[in-house]
Amino acid sequence: MHISGGALPRPAETRIMVVANQKGGVGKTTTTVNLAASLALHGARVLVIDLDPQGNASTALGIDHHAEVPSIYDVLVESKPLADVVQPVRDVEGLFCAPATIDLAGAEIELVSVVARESRLQRAISSYEQPLDYVLIDCPPSLGLLTVNALVAGAEVVIPIQCEYYALEGLGQLLRNVELVRGHLNPRLHVSTILLTMYDGRTRLASQVAEEVRSHFGNEVLRTNIPRSVRISEAPSYGQTVLTYDPGSSGSLSYLEAAREIALRGAIPQQEQHNPEGAQ
Amino acid sequence: MHISGGALPRPAETRIMVVANQKGGVGKTTTTVNLAASLALHGARVLVIDLDPQGNASTALGIDHHAEVPSIYDVLVESKPLADVVQPVRDVEGLFCAPATIDLAGAEIELVSVVARESRLQRAISSYEQPLDYVLIDCPPSLGLLTVNALVAGAEVVIPIQCEYYALEGLGQLLRNVELVRGHLNPRLHVSTILLTMYDGRTRLASQVAEEVRSHFGNEVLRTNIPRSVRISEAPSYGQTVLTYDPGSSGSLSYLEAAREIALRGAIPQQEQHNPEGAQ
Numbered sequence: 001m002h003i004s005g006g007a008l009p010r011p012a013e014t015r016i017m018v019v020a021n022q023k024g025g026v027g028k029t030t031t032t033v034n035l036a037a038s039l040a041l042h043g044a045r046v047l048v049i050d051l052d053p054q055g056n057a058s059t060a061l062g063i064d065h066h067a068e069v070p071s072i073y074d075v076l077v078e079s080k081p082l083a084d085v086v087q088p089v090r091d092v093e094g095l096f097c098a099p100a101t102i103d104l105a106g107a108e109i110e111l112v113s114v115v116a117r118e119s120r121l122q123r124a125i126s127s128y129e130q131p132l133d134y135v136l137i138d139c140p141p142s143l144g145l146l147t148v149n150a151l152v153a154g155a156e157v158v159i160p161i162q163c164e165y166y167a168l169e170g171l172g173q174l175l176r177n178v179e180l181v182r183g184h185l186n187p188r189l190h191v192s193t194i195l196l197t198m199y200d201g202r203t204r205l206a207s208q209v210a211e212e213v214r215s216h217f218g219n220e221v222l223r224t225n226i227p228r229s230v231r232i233s234e235a236p237s238y239g240q241t242v243l244t245y246d247p248g249s250s251g252s253l254s255y256l257e258a259a260r261e262i263a264l265r266g267a268i269p270q271q272e273q274h275n276p277e278g279a280q
Numbered sequence: 281m282h283i284s285g286g287a288l289p290r291p292a293e294t295r296i297m298v299v300a301n302q303k304g305g306v307g308k309t310t311t312t313v314n315l316a317a318s319l320a321l322h323g324a325r326v327l328v329i330d331l332d333p334q335g336n337a338s339t340a341l342g343i344d345h346h347a348e349v350p351s352i353y354d355v356l357v358e359s360k361p362l363a364d365v366v367q368p369v370r371d372v373e374g375l376f377c378a379p380a381t382i383d384l385a386g387a388e389i390e391l392v393s394v395v396a397r398e399s400r401l402q403r404a405i406s407s408y409e410q411p412l413d414y415v416l417i418d419c420p421p422s423l424g425l426l427t428v429n430a431l432v433a434g435a436e437v438v439i440p441i442q443c444e445y446y447a448l449e450g451l452g453q454l455l456r457n458v459e460l461v462r463g464h465l466n467p468r469l470h471v472s473t474i475l476l477t478m479y480d481g482r483t484r485l486a487s488q489v490a491e492e493v494r495s496h497f498g499n500e501v502l503r504t505n506i507p508r509s510v511r512i513s514e515a516p517s518y519g520q521t522v523l524t525y526d527p528g529s530s531g532s533l534s535y536l537e538a539a540r541e542i543a544l545r546g547a548i549p550q551q552e553q554h555n556p557e558g559a560q
Contacts, residue, residue, distance in 0.1 A: 022385035024334040053422055054304040067449050102450035105302035106457065108388055108424035142333055144388035144424055169347050170382035177386065 007043035008263040015266075016125065016135045017193070018154035023170045024141045026162040027197035030232060032138040033060045034251075035158075035195075037241040038259030040095035044133035047086065049121070050100035051146050053107075057138040058099035061089045062239030065099035073103040075124045076149065077110050082124040091244045108144045117145060118185055122153035143177050151181040156192035161213055163199045163206040163225075168213070191220055195258060199225035224258040227251060287323035288543040296405065296415045297473070298434035303450045304421045306442040307477035310512060312418040313340045314531075315438075315475075317521040318539030320375035324413035327366065329401070330380035331426050333387075337418040338379035341369045342519030345379035353383040355404045356429065357390050362404040371524045388424045397425060398465055402433035423457050431461040436472035441493055443479045443486040443505075448493070471500055475538060479505035504538040507531060 019032045032048060040046045049072060050057040050065070058065040065071060074080035075098070082098060089095040111117045125135060136158075137150040151157070157178055161167050175191070182189040194217045200206045214221050226232070229251035235242045242251045299312045312328060320326045329352060330337040330345070338345035344367075345351060354360035355378065362378060369375040391397045405415060416438075417430040431437070437458055441447050455471070462469040474497045480486045494501050506512070509531035515522045522531045 022333065023382055053302065066446060102303055103453065105421065105450065106423040106453055108422055109428065112392060140422070141385065142388055142420070142422070142424075143386040144422075148389065166346060170385065173383065173386055 008260060010044055010133045011263075011266060014132045014135060015156060016137070016154040017156045017158050018137045018139060018150045019158045019160065020139045020147060020150065020174060021159050021161070021170070022139075022141050022143050022147070022174060023162075027160045027226065028141070029056045029060065029138050030236075031158070031160040031195055031197060031226070032136050033057050033236075033241050034232070034243060034255040035259050035262070036134070036136045037061075037089075037092050037095055037243040038255045039134050039263065040089075040092050041243060041256065042259055042263060043094070044263070045094045045131060046096070046134045046136065047128075047132050048089075048095070048097045049125075049135060049137045049150075050098060051104070051121075051137055051150055052100055052140040053102055053105035054140075055100040055102070055104075056236065058097060059239065060236035060241060061095070061097045062091070063087050063089065063097045063099045065101050067101050067103065069099060069101055071101040071103065072098045072121075073101055073107055076104075076120045076146075077107055077114065079120075082128045083130065086128075086130075092241070104146070108142075108146060111145045111149075118148050119152050121149040122186075125153050143173065147177070148181060148185075151178065151189055152185045154186075155188040156190065158193040158195065159191060160195045160197045160226075161209070162197050163209040165205070167209045168216070191217075193262060194221040196221070196225040198228040200228045222258050222261050224254055224261055226254050226258065288540060290324055290413045291543075291546060294412045294415060295436060296417070296434040297436045297438050298417045298419060298430045299438045299440065300419045300427060300430065300454060301439050301441070301450070302419075302421050302423050302427070302454060303442075307440045307506065308421070309336045309340065309418050310516075311438070311440040311475055311477060311506070312416050313337050313516075313521050314512070314523060314535040315539050315542070316414070316416045317341075317369075317372050317375055317523040318535045319414050319543065320369075320372050321523060321536065322539055322543060323374070324543070325374045325411060326376070326414045326416065327408075327412050328369075328375070328377045329405075329415060329417045329430075330378060331384070331401075331417055331430055332380055332420040333382055333385035334420075335380040335382070335384075336516065338377060339519065340516035340521060341375070341377045342371070343367050343369065343377045343379045345381050347381050347383065349379060349381055351381040351383065352378045352401075353381055353387055356384075356400045356426075357387055357394065359400075362408045363410065366408075366410075372521070384426070388422075388426060391425045391429075398428050399432050401429040402466075405433050423453065427457070428461065428465075431458065431469055432466045434466075435468040436470065438473040438475065439471060440475045440477045440506075441489070442477050443489040445485070447489045448496070471497075473542060474501040476501070476505040478508040480508045502538050502541050504534055504541055506534050506538065 232251035235245035512531035515525035
C-alpha cells in the first residue's frame with residue numbers, strides 16, 4: 001500500500017534531527033518513525049538511523065535486524081559505509097532505515113578506545129552520497145557515547161515529552177549535555193523541536209504539563225500535540241508506522257500535521273540560538 | 281502484609297549476583313526483584329541494586345526514585361556511601377533497595393573520566409557494613425560501564441532467557457564480556473545461573489528453546505522455569521513483586537522455587553569454573 005500526505009517544500013540542505021530523551025516510555029521511538037514516515041509521505045527523502053540497541057525503530061519500520069544483518073554497529077565500530085547498511089522501508093516511498101542489532105549494546109564500551117569516538121556517526125553521514133532531505137536519529141535511553149555521536153552528527157535536537165507526571169524530569173540533564181556538545185564538539189547543535197506526546201485532552205494533568213512545557217520552551221514547542229492512542233501503540237507489533245497501519249486515525253493525522261509544521265518552519269537559523277530573548 | 285516462604289540455609293558469605301542480558305524484554309528486572317523477594321521470604325537479607333537508569337526495579341519494589349532521591353548514581357559518581365541510599369522495601373522483611381534515578385542515564389559518559397571507573401560499585405559494596413546474604417544487581421540493557429561495574433562487583437552472573445524466537449541472540453556477546461572481565465578485572469566472575477522465563481509449556485517453541493539452552497549450559501540452568509504470567513506482568517504497576525501482589529499465583533510459586541534452588545545449590549565453587557568438563 002502507498003499512501004500520500006501531499007508535497008511540502010524540501011529543505012535547502014539535509015536536516016539532521018536527533019530524537020532524544022533519556023527517560024524511557026516518552027514516545028521517542030514512536031515519534032522518530034512516525035515523523036519520518038510523515039515527512040516521506042509529504043514527499044521528502046528520509047533516513048531513520050536506529051541508534052538504540054533494542055532496535056525498536058527498526059522493528060516498527062518492518063526492517064529485519066537480527067544479529068547477522070549489516071547494521072549501524074558495523075558503521076560505528078567497523079567503519080563500514082552507511083550506504084552498505086541502509087535498507088528501504090516497505091510501503092513508504094522515500095523512507096529508509098539503518099537498523100540497529102543487539103551488537104550495538106556493546107558499542108558504548110567498544111567505542112571508548114576508538115579514534116574520534118564522538119564523531120563516528122557524523123563522518124558516516126557526511127560520506128553518504130544519496131540525496132536526503134531529513135535524517136532522524138533514534139537515540140538510546142542513556143547519555144552515553146551513542147547519544148553523544150548523535151548529538152555531534154546532528155544540528156537539531158527533537159525532544160518528545162510525555163504529558164504525564166514528572167514529564168520534565170531528566171530534561172535539565174539532557175539540555176546540559178546538548179550545551180556541552182555544542183560548546184566543545186558541534187556549534188550548530190540546538191534544540192529545535194519539542195513535541196508533546198500521549199496527550200489526553202480530557203485530563204487536567206495533560207493541559208498543565210503542556211502549559212508548563214510551553215512556558216519553558218516557547219517557540220520550540222510544536223502546536224500539534226500527539227494524542228494518547230491505541231492505534232499508535234499497536235502499529236509497531238505489525239512492523240508498521242501508524243501512517244500505514246491506520247492512515248485515518250487521529251494518531252496518524254497528528255503525526256502528519258506535526259511533520260508539516262516541522263517542514264514549514266524549517267531549521268531555526270543559527271544566530272537565533274545564541275539570542276533566546278530576541279524576537280523570533 | 282507479610283508473607284513467608286520458609287527458611288533456607290544462608291550462604292557462608294554474601295553472594296553477589298549480577299542479573300544481565302543486554303537484550304530487552306527478557307524478564308531481567310522481573311527476575312531480579314522476584315528472586316530477591318523470594319530469597320528474603322526464605323529468610324535471607326537481600327539488597328537489590330538498581331543499575332538501570334529507567335529505574336524499573338525500584339518501581340517494582342515500590343521505592344520512590346524521582347530525581348531528588350539519593351540513588352546509586354550518587355554512589356557511583358559522587359562516592360556517596362551505599363548505606364546512605366539504601367531503602368527498606370515495604371511488605372518484605374529483609375529486602376532492601378538502592379534505587380536508580382534518571383541521573384544514572386548520564387553516568388556511562390561521566391564515569392569514563394573517573395578514577396577506577398570499572399570498580400566504583402565493587403568498592404561501594406565492600407564498604408557496606410550491614411550484613412547481607414545476597415546482593416542482586418539489575419543491569420541496564422547495554423554492555424557499557426554500568427554493566428562492567430556490576431560484573432567487576434559480582435561473583436555470579438544470572439542470565440534470564442526468554443523462551444521465544446532468537447532467545448540466544450546476543451548471548452555470545454554477553455559471555456565474551458564476562459570472559460573479558462574475568463580475565464582482566466575479576467577472576468571470581470562466572471555464569472552461575474540460567475533461568476528460563478516466559479515459559480509456555482503448551483507451545484513447541486518453548487520446549488525447543490528450553491532444550492537448546494539446557495544443551496548449551498547444562499548444570500547452570502535452573503530446573504524451575506518461570507511461566508508466562510499476567511500476574512507477574514501486572515505486579516510492577518502496583519509497586520509490588522508478584523510475591524506480595526499474588527502470593528498463590530503460579531508466577532509467585534515458581535520464583536520461590538527458583539530461589540530455593542539458588543539457595544540450596546550455593547555458589548558454584550571457584551575451582552570448578554576452570555574445569556567445566558569435571559564432575560559437579
